[in-house]
Amino acid sequence: MTSRQIKQSGWGDKWPAPAKLNLMLRIVGQRPDGYHLLQTVFQFVDLCDWLIFHPVGDCSISLKQPIPGVAEVTDLTVRAAMLLKAETGCAQGVCIEVEKNLPMGGGLGGGSSDAATVLVVLNQLWGLQLPIEKLMALGLTLGADVPIFVYGYAAWAEGVGEKLEKIEPLEQWVVIIKPDCHVETREIFLANDLTRDSKSITIAEFTAGQHQNDCVDVVSRRYQAVENALLALSEFSESRLTGTGACVFAQFASREAAVNAYEVLKKSWQVYLAKGINKSPLLSKLEIGNT
Numbered sequence: 001m002t003s004r005q006i007k008q009s010g011w012g013d014k015w016p017a018p019a020k021l022n023l024m025l026r027i028v029g030q031r032p033d034g035y036h037l038l039q040t041v042f043q044f045v046d047l048c049d050w051l052i053f054h055p056v057g058d059c060s061i062s063l064k065q066p067i068p069g070v071a072e073v074t075d076l077t078v079r080a081a082m083l084l085k086a087e088t089g090c091a092q093g094v095c096i097e098v099e100k101n102l103p104m105g106g107g108l109g110g111g112s113s114d115a116a117t118v119l120v121v122l123n124q125l126w127g128l129q130l131p132i133e134k135l136m137a138l139g140l141t142l143g144a145d146v147p148i149f150v151y152g153y154a155a156w157a158e159g160v161g162e163k164l165e166k167i168e169p170l171e172q173w174v175v176i177i178k179p180d181c182h183v184e185t186r187e188i189f190l191a192n193d194l195t196r197d198s199k200s201i202t203i204a205e206f207t208a209g210q211h212q213n214d215c216v217d218v219v220s221r222r223y224q225a226v227e228n229a230l231l232a233l234s235e236f237s238e239s240r241l242t243g244t245g246a247c248v249f250a251q252f253a254s255r256e257a258a259v260n261a262y263e264v265l266k267k268s269w270q271v272y273l274a275k276g277i278n279k280s281p282l283l284s285k286l287e288i289g290n291t
């Protein structure tokens, strides 16, 4: 696979960083370093943060406006840019502007997606020509969810989420509830009552309807708002947790059915109406190399 080429220069453009859903999530083991071995299915949705890259005259990395509560040096976009510089010795700089739409700590992977967009776009804007595989490996050092956003296709994932196999789940309408709580991924993976020995399943079993998320009981027990959201959504369709939460979602075969649920639920919840997509909108803004 060669690096992907950008149609135009891309400086000053708005670049998408989409959200993801985990359509199922099984914990099938644990590595010696404590990280959990998963089986999961990633699909993107058309809800996005948007990033703009502004040229600067020196080698500095900065944010136009830091996200409240996230120090600039720990922001995943800044860390992604620094990582590229450290890896390549690139002497260029950038000012990154982030239009933040995705809720943080929601299990939608917003921070990871922002980081992936930085890796993919700066790789091109800075003329670094790192291959996608290298960007995915760099991304993995920032977070387990970063590689899928670099990869850009809906996928069956194993390992900690870095072993990816392209699949094409149905692109259905989705209603997502963001309960009024912030779930730390780390807290859930540290829980004593987390199932860590699920039986592995096949893609065919997932396609036939095996949608279990092994984190759901642990998260529901600790966060009443998540349990309530799962219950509210289940009035309309099968309700599921994405990642370690806090967001819960349900898929709908028609836009009408999704809108109906959305209209009812928005009276009581922070709710999003979205569409599942198997190709990341970030990829759609790029010309594809030899993929």
Ligand SMILES: C[C@](O)(CO)[C@H](O)COP(=O)(O)OP(=O)(O)OC[C@H]1O[C@@H](n2ccc(N)nc2=O)[C@H](O)[C@@H]1O
Pocket (backbone or CB within 6 Å): 022, 034, 035, 036, 037, 038, 040, 107, 112, 142, 143, 144, 145, 146, 159, 160, 161, 185, 186, 189, 243, 244
């Ligand atoms: C739950 C998922 O969202 C599913 O897509 C991801 O596995 C989480 O990915 P992420 O948010 O990028 O997570 P990271 O930032 O890499 O890890 C946060 C913390 O969760 C724990 N963690 C994460 C992923 C994993 N497979 N096993 C873990 O035990 C680790 O303690 C880690 O310190």
Ligand SMILES: Nc1ncnc2c1ncn2[C@@H]1O[C@H](COP(=O)(O)OP(=O)(O)OP(=O)(O)O)[C@@H](O)[C@H]1O
Pocket (backbone or CB within 6 Å): 067, 070, 074, 075, 076, 077, 103, 104, 105, 106, 107, 108, 109, 110, 111, 112, 114, 115, 145, 183, 185, 243, 244, 245, 246
């Ligand atoms: N650019 C960023 N956007 C969002 N969060 C960031 C960013 N940089 C650092 N963070 C930190 O990362 C934490 C997790 O944010 P994120 O939005 O990725 O959560 P999430 O949706 O639960 O992700 P995941 O599904 O990968 O666990 C935030 O609480 C915040 O402290």
